[in-house]
Amino acid sequence: MDATSSTLNAKQRRKLLREQQRKQAEGTVATATTDIKQEASEPVKEEAVAQSKPVKNEAQDGGAQLNAKERRRLARLEKQTLNAQQRRLLKRQAKRKAEGVEELKPPVKKQKKARKQKTDEDGKPAKSIHLTLFVGQLPFRATEESIRKHFAEAGDIKLRMLTDKKTKKFKGTAFIEVKDSKALGAALSRHHTLLQGRRINVELTAGGGGNKSENRRNKIDTMRKKQSDVQVEKTKALIQKHIDGREYKLQKDDVDERMIDFLSWFDYETAKKALEEYNRCVSDRVNNRKAFFMGILKRFRQTDGVE
Numbered sequence: 001m002d003a004t005s006s007t008l009n010a011k012q013r014r015k016l017l018r019e020q021q022r023k024q025a026e027g028t029v030a031t032a033t034t035d036i037k038q039e040a041s042e043p044v045k046e047e048a049v050a051q052s053k054p055v056k057n058e059a060q061d062g063g064a065q066l067n068a069k070e071r072r073r074l075a076r077l078e079k080q081t082l083n084a085q086q087r088r089l090l091k092r093q094a095k096r097k098a099e100g101v102e103e104l105k106p107p108v109k110k111q112k113k114a115r116k117q118k119t120d121e122d123g124k125p126a127k128s129i130h131l132t133l134f135v136g137q138l139p140f141r142a143t144e145e146s147i148r149k150h151f152a153e154a155g156d157i158k159l160r161m162l163t164d165k166k167t168k169k170f171k172g173t174a175f176i177e178v179k180d181s182k183a184l185g186a187a188l189s190r191h192h193t194l195l196q197g198r199r200i201n202v203e204l205t206a207g208g209g210g211n212k213s214e215n216r217r218n219k220i221d222t223m224r225k226k227q228s229d230v231q232v233e234k235t236k237a238l239i240q241k242h243i244d245g246r247e248y249k250l251q252k253d254d255v256d257e258r259m260i261d262f263l264s265w266f267d268y269e270t271a272k273k274a275l276e277e278y279n280r281c282v283s284d285r286v287n288n289r290k291a292f293f294m295g296i297l298k299r300f301r302q303t304d305g306v307e
Contacts, residue, residue: 012214025067025069025070025076029290050193073268130185130204130205131177131178131180131181132175132176132177132184132201132204132205133175133176133177133178133184133187133188133202133203133204133205134173134174134175134201134202134204134205135147135173135174135175135176135200135202136172136173136200136201136203137172137198137199137201138170138172138173138174138198138200138218139195139197139198140169140170140171140172141170142170142172142195144159144161145281146195147159147161147174147176147195148199149188150193150195151176151186151189151190153186153187153189153190154176154178154183154184154186154187154190154283155179155183155186156232157168157176157177157178157183157187157242158173158175158176158181158202159174159179160174160175160176161173161174162174162175167228175205187202188202188204188227188230188305189204189268190267191203191227191231192265192266192267193266193267193270203227204227228255228264230295231264232261232264233259234268235260235264235266235271236260236261238263238268238271238272239255239260239263239275242275242279243255248275248279249278249279250275250278250279251289252284253289253290254278254289254290254293255290256290258294259290259293259294259297262294262297262298262301263275263297265301266301270300273300274296274297274300277296277300278292278293278296281296
């Protein structure tokens with residue numbers, strides 16, 4: 001090499017030296033990479049940790065003759081042979097073995113017991129009923145005792161009165177929860193009744209309070225319509241009873257759709273009182289029986305039958 005280099009100038013000698021170093025580095029990297037790949041292909045055992053140390057040392061010895069770029073490349077190749085999960089597994093196994101801890105068995109998942117489906121008296125699956133009601137337009141001076149008394153027909157109820165977060169004053173709205181469908185009907189019958197001079201609203205809730213989505217609004221509208229239809233049917237049945245009864249003076253021509261709508265806004269007891277009042281006051285001297293009946297209904301609309 002000395003004889004050859006004497007015939008070359010400085011630039012050529014540097015080029016020749018770099019070429020020799022490059023060939024030597026490529027041979028070292030290839031050897032180290034082959035050894036690392038062989039270790040990665042073997043099963044993950046404790047011996048693999050011990051055997052990997054001399055390979056790493058050899059790579060480090062060879063890396064001393066490499067430039068910085070080639071050393072970084074060699075380090076990347078070492079990391080790529082094992083993925084992150086395999087490296088963590090090796091560390092955990094080595095640590096547990098050093099501490100004398102046995103391998104932990106994966107926890108056994110407990111199977112959930114199947115829920116028993118509720119059935120009715122006939123053995124058929126029972127339908128779930130939403131038993132929560134919203135009560136609005138309550139007087140601000142109403143108390144828990146007065147509200148419970150007003151819904152006494154519904155039996156024992158759970159009551160939640162809404163208050164202002166800052167002032168803690170009653171907001172005039174509440175939620176009540178009843179026990180069964182019979183109590184639900186009794187509570188709904190208090191819709192548009194008077195409590196301390198205010199006509200209250202009693203409505204079914206759609207569930208999932210606070211959600212103002214289109215689906216929720218549609219559910220509430222459907223429930224309101226259903227509730228209104230039930231109230232109208234009850235009113236029609238009551239009117240028909242007074243028309244058919246011999247002890248009553250109400251005639252079929254005395255009632256029209258407007259009066260039925262008027263009466264359906266009353267609770268059942270108030271509507272019954274209004275019809276009884278008409279039966280008591282009407283006579284043959286009344287020329288316009290419809291107007292006379294409507295006058296009674298308007299008066300009851302204002303007072304709920306309380307004189």
